[in-house]
Amino acid sequence: MTDDDSRASLLIRGNKVQYGDVVTIAPHGDDWKYIDFRVVRMRAAQRIAAQTDAYEVALVVISGTINVISSAGSWNRVGNRADPFSGPPAAVYLPDKTTYEIKAASDAEVAICAAPSREDRKEARVIAPVPGAEYTRGKGNAQRHIRNILMGENEASSLFLTEVITLPGNWSSYPPHKHDEDNPPFESQLEEVYYYRAKPAKGFAFQRVYTPSGDIDETITVHDGDVVLVPRGYHVCAAAAEYWIYYLNVLAGPKHVYHMTFDPEHAWIKENWTW
Numbered sequence: 572m573t574d575d576d577s578r579a580s581l582l583i584r585g586n587k588v589q590y591g592d593v594v595t596i597a598p599h600g601d602d603w604k605y606i607d608f609r610v611v612r613m614r615a616a617q618r619i620a621a622q623t624d625a626y627e628v629a630l631v632v633i634s635g636t637i638n639v640i641s642s643a644g645s646w647n648r649v650g651n652r653a654d655p656f657s658g659p660p661a662a663v664y665l666p667d668k669t670t671y672e673i674k675a676a677s678d679a680e681v682a683i684c685a686a687p688s689r690e691d692r693k694e695a696r697v698i699a700p701v702p703g704a705e706y707t708r709g710k711g712n713a714q715r716h717i718r719n720i721l722m723g724e725n726e727a728s729s730l731f732l733t734e735v736i737t738l739p740g741n742w743s744s745y746p747p748h749k750h751d752e753d754n755p756p757f758e759s760q761l762e763e764v765y766y767y768r769a770k771p772a773k774g775f776a777f778q779r780v781y782t783p784s785g786d787i788d789e790t791i792t793v794h795d796g797d798v799v800l801v802p803r804g805y806h807v808c809a810a811a812a813e814y815w816i817y818y819l820n821v822l823a824g825p826k827h828v829y830h831m832t833f834d835p836e837h838a839w840i841k842e843n844w845t846w
Contacts, residue, residue, distance in 0.1 A: 581780055581789055585767075585796025590614050593680075594798050596764065602802040605729065605823040607685040608764050610796075613637075613675035623669045626685040627693065629721060629730055631662045631819060633768070635679025639663045641671035643695035648676055655817045656770050659700040660720050660734055664727065666692050682766060686729035686823035693727055710844045715743040724827060731761070731822040731829055737776070740812040746837040747779070750822070750830065751803035758832045761824040762802050767816065769795040774814025780806045805834045 580602070585593045593610040596603075607626060610633070611619065630639060632650030639646050643665060652658035665671055667688035673681060704719045720732040737743040750761045769775065772795040781788040782804040793799060810816040822829070833841070 581800050582791050582793070583798040583800070585610070585794075585798065587796065588612060590617075593796050594766070596798065596800070603762060603800060605686050605762055605825075606764055606821055608766070608798070608821055609683040610680065610766060611683070612680045613673070613678065615675050615677050615679075617675045619673045621671060621683075623665050623667050623671070623685070623688075625667050625688055627667055627688040627728055627730060628665045628669075628671075629662050629684045629698070629727075629732055630665070630673060631660060631682040631684060631720065631732065633680035633682055633819070636676040637679050637681060638674045638676055639671060640674070641665055641669050641695060643669045646697050649697060650679065654770070655734065655768050655819075656736060656815055659705055660718055661700075662698040662720055662732070663696070664693065664698055664721065665695050669695065682819055682821075684730060684732060684764075684821045689728040689827065691728045691827070708844075709743070709745065709841075712740065713742045713745045713840070714738060715741060722829065724829065727827065729823045729827055731820075731827075733820050735818050735820065737808060737810040737816040737818075739810055739814050742807065742809045743816075744806055744808045746840045747781075747805035747807040747834040748831045749803070749805045749834075750824075750832075753826070755828065755830065757830060759824060759826060759828040759830045761822040761829065762800070763806070764819070764821040765793075765799040765801065765808070766819040766821075767793045767795065767797050767799070768818070770815040770817070774816065775811050776814070776816045777809045777811075778806065780804050
């Protein structure tokens, strides 16, 4: 695989659309097995009907307000932020074998996050912000804001979800860390999606993905609406000066366990941080 091929396989450019699909990703081989991901921008009153099949699904409202009607329950007026920078997230969790419809109560942007359902099946519900779910991590130029959506080990059977707001010029997902080996209790095997938004929208960030062996070592320029796939390896993000950067992280793997290890060359950076 050439460097260009490697870079292309990690980066999915988002469609610059006011309405319609921004990005769509599905499992497609040995390096991407678990996460199905779609972001769609909807007009007010637009409807999308679907079914979860063998997957569990989380509908994350990036912006706007939606109603969700499903065979497992219905919820009205989910979400109320104008954009992902202006407030906490709202989401709806749906188990496997569920039919559902999303109706946009206003213009809305929705991330449809899916991964295989397992025996530990969870109940359908609204995922509302809870105390402690939003906090600041890091120090100095590595300070960022975390908004956990679905990060507890008992909250889903496959999915982990969180949002990160990176301050202008700052680093996040830092120090570089990875989660690609089944090595409990130190590390778990999870692939990961980064869905990016920038404020102002013409902004950009850099993401590096690299493995200890060096078979992957890519630094990618990402823009508003882009996705980076992290099938394995250490990863880290840096926001351009004067631009706020948001990303939604979706993680899933063969087990619903979240552990990570830091690149030992850079782990010292966090020694004096408050987590």
